[in-house]
Amino acid sequence: MPKIEVGIIMGSQSDWPTMKEAADILDALEVPFETRIVSAHRTPDRLWSYGAEAASRGLKAIIAGAGGAAHLPGMMASKTRVPVIGVPVQTRALSGVDSLYSIVQMPKGYPVATMAIGSAGAANAGLMAAAILANSDAALAERLDAWRAALSASIPEEPSDD
Numbered sequence: 001m002p003k004i005e006v007g008i009i010m011g012s013q014s015d016w017p018t019m020k021e022a023a024d025i026l027d028a029l030e031v032p033f034e035t036r037i038v039s040a041h042r043t044p045d046r047l048w049s050y051g052a053e054a055a056s057r058g059l060k061a062i063i064a065g066a067g068g069a070a071h072l073p074g075m076m077a078s079k080t081r082v083p084v085i086g087v088p089v090q091t092r093a094l095s096g097v098d099s100l101y102s103i104v105q106m107p108k109g110y111p112v113a114t115m116a117i118g119s120a121g122a123a124n125a126g127l128m129a130a131a132i133l134a135n136s137d138a139a140l141a142e143r144l145d146a147w148r149a150a151l152s153a154s155i156p157e158e159p160s161d162d
């Protein structure tokens with residue numbers, strides 16, 4: 001069984017289409033991960049136990065996505081020293097600016113590494129988690145370097161009409 005070192009958590013099933021972008025990146029980089037629905041408001045006890053056990057279970061990074069009054073990443077950061085990467089999920093009412101502001105303005109002492117709103121933010125969260133793990137995993141560092149080089153090589157030098 002591969003060791004799970006990244007947790008992807010989200011406030012609701014409705015966040016999964018966004019958070020799947022993080023999962024897809026981790027799959028591509030062969031980083032084992034787990035996924036859980038953990039809501040700050042609807043399942044606070046689940047949030048607390050996930051945070052309490054995260055470090056002792058060997059998690060090295062937690063990607064936390066939520067929308068609206070998005071307290072999940074910040075509350076998780078208050079409960080564990082495992083780095084928390086926050087993903088503001090885009091909302092219908094306020095386009096995700098509500099999620100962003102809820103996640104980014106943490107008080108001094110409890111950081112959340114906050115990504116962009118929506119799917120780009122979720123994909124970048126996967127890359128950020130992989131980069132954290134790559135500091136102590138040479139094979140993963142090579143895969144991440146190759147992934148970045150391939151992205152760079154896919155960008156044409158000139159625009160086209162096609």
Ligand code: RP5
Pocket residue numbers: 010011012013014015039065066067068069089
């Ligand atoms: C948040 O409320 C979730 O993270 C989700 O983005 C938002 C809406 O949740 P649902 O009403 O779709 O379950 O807690």
